[in-house]
Amino acid sequence: xQSVTQLDSQVPxxxxxxxxxxxxxxxxxxxxxxxxxxxxxxxLQLLLKYLSGSTLVKxxxxxxxxxxxxxxxxxLRKPSVHISDTAEYFCAFGFGNEKLTFGxxxxxxIIP
Amino acid sequence: xAGVTQTPKFRILKIGQSMTLQCAQDMNHNYMYWxxxxxxxxxxxxxxxxGAGITDKGEVPNGYNVSRSTTEDFPLRLELxxxxxxxxxxxxxxxxxxxxxxxxxxxxxxxxxxV
Numbered sequence: 001x002q003s004v005t006q007l008d009s010q011v012p013x014x015x016x017x018x019x020x021x022x023x024x025x026x027x028x029x030x031x032x033x034x035x036x037x038x039x040x041x042x043x044l045q046l047l048l049k050y051l052s053g054s055t056l057v058k059x060x061x062x063x064x065x066x067x068x069x070x071x072x073x074x075x076l077r078k079p080s081v082h083i084s085d086t087a088e089y090f091c092a093f094g095f096g097n098e099k100l101t102f103g104x105x106x107x108x109x110i111i112p
Numbered sequence: 113x114a115g116v117t118q119t120p121k122f123r124i125l126k127i128g129q130s131m132t133l134q135c136a137q138d139m140n141h142n143y144m145y146w147x148x149x150x151x152x153x154x155x156x157x158x159x160x161x162x163g164a165g166i167t168d169k170g171e172v173p174n175g176y177n178v179s180r181s182t183t184e185d186f187p188l189r190l191e192l193x194x195x196x197x198x199x200x201x202x203x204x205x206x207x208x209x210x211x212x213x214x215x216x217x218x219x220x221x222x223x224x225x226x227v
Contacts, residue, residue, distance in 0.1 A: 009152060032213055043116075043202060043218040051213040090154065099145070099170070100216060104154035 002027045004093050006103035013081050014111045021076040021106045023065075023091030033074040034092040034100065035065055044090060050074060061085070086110045114138050118203050118219035125193040125226045133188040133222050135203030143206045144186040145216065146170075146178065148199040155202065161186055193226045200224070 004025045013019045025031060035047040048059025055067040065076045074091060091103040119134045137144065142163050147155040147170075157170030161180040175197060177189040186205075190197060200223050204216040 006154075034215055036215075036218075043220040044204075044216075045218070046215045049213060049215055099157060099160060102147075102155040104152060 002031075002093075002095060002101060004091055004101055004103045006091055006106050008106050009104065010107045010109065012109045012111055015083055016080050018079050019077065019081050019085075019108065021089050021091075021108065023074045023076065023103060025072050025074065025091075025093050027072070027093065027095055029095050031093045031095045033065075033067060034094075035059065035063070035074075035076050036090045036092060036102075037061075038088045038090065038105075040087070047076070047089070081108075081110050083110045083112060116203055116205055116217050116219035118201075118222050120222060121220065122223050123225070125190070125224065127193060127195065127226060129193050130189070130191050131193070131224075133190075133201055133203075133224070135186045135188065135219060136184050137186075137203075137205040137217070138184065139205060139207065139217065140183060141205035141207040141217070142183065144180065145204045145206075146176070146186070146188045147202045147204065148172065149202060149221075150199050158188065158201075190224075195226050198224060198226045 007022045033050040036044040037047045038044045048057050050057045050067045058064045063078050088105045088107045090105050092100045094100045116137045145160040146158040156172045159178040161167045200221050202221050203219040206216050
């Protein structure tokens with residue numbers, strides 16, 4: 001069955017430190033991969049996406065993600081986080097039908 | 113461009129009451145979706161629609177109904193509210209197919225509490 005797993009439900013990070021949020025997927029076919037961000041009391045916004053081509057994808061607010069087909073991963077990274085990055089982050093994937101499948105989310109907390 | 117508009121933003125219902133969550137988009141998107149978000153559970157698909165007059169069930173459709181009479185509107189109906197339906201509800205749209213790389217545009221959500 002197709003699925004997406006976010007291993008960390010909560011990640012606390014000191015301000016200006018680097019962060020990696022992990023996402024693994026399970027699929028027997030090629031997939032499209034997305035990261036969405038949800039700021040407190042808001043809807044979800046698209047952060048970045050991988051469709052094809054270069055495996056390193058850059059998104060908004062200094063985030064980037066790397067697609068690794070052999071490890072079926074799409075981890076999100078930022079070299080230096082800011083207090084404004086406090087949010088919940090969702091990994092999602094699709095594989096040819098109309099619906100995206102979302103992970104359970106990772107709550108990123110920035111410690112001043 | 114308003115994007116996806118959800119109303120109301122907050123609502124408290126009593127057990128057994130009914131209500132309709134409204135969702136409208138002005139981007140001429142064919143595909144629309146309803147998700148519910150519960151803490152630690154991510155987003156679960158309730159219903160979706162690939163165009164006017166066409167709807168289909170998602171993972172958690174029980175207790176909900178939808179209709180899609182126009183491209184713009186996709187209301188979600190709760191007939192007999194239950195405490196298990198306390199959640200945050202998100203409407204989303206995409207064109208033409210989310211999985212072709214366009215992703216979804218989300219509304220700002222409706223926070224529903226059933227007491």
